[in-house]
Amino acid sequence: MVRILKLSQLSSAERAKLQKRAELDIDNALKVAQTVIETIRERGDAGVVDYVRRFDYEGATVENIKVSEAEFERAFHLIEPEVKTAIEQAFRNIQEVHRRQMPEETLLAEIETGVFAGEKISPIPNVGLYVPRGRGAFPSMMLMLAIPAMVAGVERVVVCTPPDKQGNVEPVSLVAAQMAGVREIYKLGGVQAIAALALGTKNIKRVDKITGPCSVYGAAAKRLLFGTVDVGLPAGPSESIVLADESTDARLAALDLLIEAEHGADSAALLVTHCEDLAIAASEYAQEYLQKLPDWRREFCEAGLAAYGGIILTDSLQQSLDFVNEYAPEHLEVLVSNPFAILGKIKNAGEILLGNHTPSSMATYAIGVNAVLPTGSFARSYSAVSVYDFLKRSTLAYVTPEGFEKLKETTKTLAEYEGFPAHKLAIQHREILL
Ligand SMILES: NC(=O)C1=CN([C@@H]2O[C@H](COP(=O)(O)OP(=O)(O)OC[C@H]3O[C@@H](n4cnc5c(N)ncnc54)[C@H](O)[C@@H]3O)[C@@H](O)[C@H]2O)C=CC1
Numbered sequence: 001m002v003r004i005l006k007l008s009q010l011s012s013a014e015r016a017k018l019q020k021r022a023e024l025d026i027d028n029a030l031k032v033a034q035t036v037i038e039t040i041r042e043r044g045d046a047g048v049v050d051y052v053r054r055f056d057y058e059g060a061t062v063e064n065i066k067v068s069e070a071e072f073e074r075a076f077h078l079i080e081p082e083v084k085t086a087i088e089q090a091f092r093n094i095q096e097v098h099r100r101q102m103p104e105e106t107l108l109a110e111i112e113t114g115v116f117a118g119e120k121i122s123p124i125p126n127v128g129l130y131v132p133r134g135r136g137a138f139p140s141m142m143l144m145l146a147i148p149a150m151v152a153g154v155e156r157v158v159v160c161t162p163p164d165k166q167g168n169v170e171p172v173s174l175v176a177a178q179m180a181g182v183r184e185i186y187k188l189g190g191v192q193a194i195a196a197l198a199l200g201t202k203n204i205k206r207v208d209k210i211t212g213p214c215s216v217y218g219a220a221a222k223r224l225l226f227g228t229v230d231v232g233l234p235a236g237p238s239e240s241i242v243l244a245d246e247s248t249d250a251r252l253a254a255l256d257l258l259i260e261a262e263h264g265a266d267s268a269a270l271l272v273t274h275c276e277d278l279a280i281a282a283s284e285y286a287q288e289y290l291q292k293l294p295d296w297r298r299e300f301c302e303a304g305l306a307a308y309g310g311i312i313l314t315d316s317l318q319q320s321l322d323f324v325n326e327y328a329p330e331h332l333e334v335l336v337s338n339p340f341a342i343l344g345k346i347k348n349a350g351e352i353l354l355g356n357h358t359p360s361s362m363a364t365y366a367i368g369v370n371a372v373l374p375t376g377s378f379a380r381s382y383s384a385v386s387v388y389d390f391l392k393r394s395t396l397a398y399v400t401p402e403g404f405e406k407l408k409e410t411t412k413t414l415a416e417y418e419g420f421p422a423h424k425l426a427i428q429h430r431e432i433l434l
């Protein structure tokens with residue numbers, strides 16, 4: 001049985017534990033990350049290689065941690081035709097979604113007569129993408145990161161992704177990277193990847209921004225290197241809420257509960273409902289579906305559902321919605337009778353998936369929406385990865401002589417009040433010089 005927790009009977013400590021998710025366990029990873037970062041800072045490429053050897057691939061050398069042309073080529077021979085077709089459809093949809101996101105390059109509007117203001121959009125010049133590979137292969141994440149970066153026009157896109165024990169990068173990820181136009185890939189995972197990208201070494205030029213989901217080790221490295229590099233959104237252990245009412249098919253609720261649960265023992269998968277019959281039925285179905293998973297994935301589900309997840313029984317749909325908004329899940333599936341009717345009440349969620357035909361696995365692979373999403377309650381303020389992660393905005397202004405006349409007194413008055421005489425002088429002298 002998947003545990004059923006009655007919300008009104010939870011102590012504030014139990015609610016806080018649910019809310020906090022697996023971020024609880026980052027302290028140990030921070031210690032590991034600190035040592036690795038210091039070593040890489042001092043020893044550069046040699047330090048990077050030492051840690052690849054220790055954590056991922058014993059045969060790593062300074063030369064072979066970069067994916068070679070031969071490896072790119074070989075990946076095309078290793079991919080199964082149906083996987084290639086699937087990647088191609090995913091690619092098209094992700095590209096289409098992100099092309100539609102692209103804003104106008106320049107925006108300049110007349111704010112008052114002769115006063116033009118707006119912004120100019122430019123890509124970030126150097127970006128590092130982290131594509132995980134620990135408890136799964138993630139070519140889908142390669143697409144989700146590389147496509148918006150390319151659509152945004154980033155000049156240098158570098159990818160780090162862990163090698164397997166034989167030193168190989170997962171081949172479908174290499175095909176996906178090539179489709180998106182990425183050619184600079186290093187076989188680095190966890191802390192050594194984030195540190196190399198943030199600090200730079202002789203062989204790996206530093207980047208301006210790193211983005212991509214990772215386990216607790218990468219997350220710890222990002223936390224320590226915040227300030228050295230832009231570390232993007234916090235995208236950690238997967239989490240989800242399936243929101244259900246009395247109309248929901250308990251089998252769908254149970255199936256979708258397991259989607260996020262299977263990522264790892266640190267995943268938080270919740271089913272939230274005010275309907276007790278549904279809660280009990282979904283718990284039983286989930287138990288049944290768990291038997292269809294291989295042992296290691298089932299064990300992930302069981303551990304995560306017992307520690308951070310389960311079924312939350314509320315008193316009403318409104319209380320369920322309040323819980324959702326407080327929790328701010330990465331993924332939210334709305335399986336209630338009329339999902340559009342409650343859309344306006346959903347305030348905090350990385351992704352909102354409406355109705356019975358929109359399971360989160362489809363959003364991860366095929367719809368085209370970005371599946372790299374904020375976790376750990378950061379959906380309260382962060383958004384899914386998008387072209388905006390790879391763009392920055394410069395404000396832009398142009399004032400005509402007529403506009404200058406309109407703004408000069410205000411500028412002088414405020415400069416005087418704030419005590420900045422040079423600010424005022426620049427206006428006063430213009431009145432004489434121009
Ligand atoms: N929020 C989002 O949008 C997404 C989140 N995810 C999450 O990202 C995470 C990916 O994690 P993983 O699959 O584990 O891949 P990962 O690539 O982040 O982790 C593997 C790396 O961790 C390092 N590592 C492993 N054990 C270590 C140790 N004892 N000490 C130091 N370093 C160690 C190794 O260098 C290895 O390369 C999962 O939690 C998954 O749920 C995945 C996709 C999307």
Ligand SMILES: N[C@@H](Cc1c[nH]c[nH+]1)C(=O)O
Pocket residue numbers: 136137138140141238239260330360364371372373
């Ligand atoms: N659904 C995942 C992403 C994923 C990629 N592959 C499988 N799952 C997430 O929550 O973040």
Ligand SMILES: [Zn+2]
Pocket residue numbers: 238259260263364
């Ligand atoms: Zn997933």
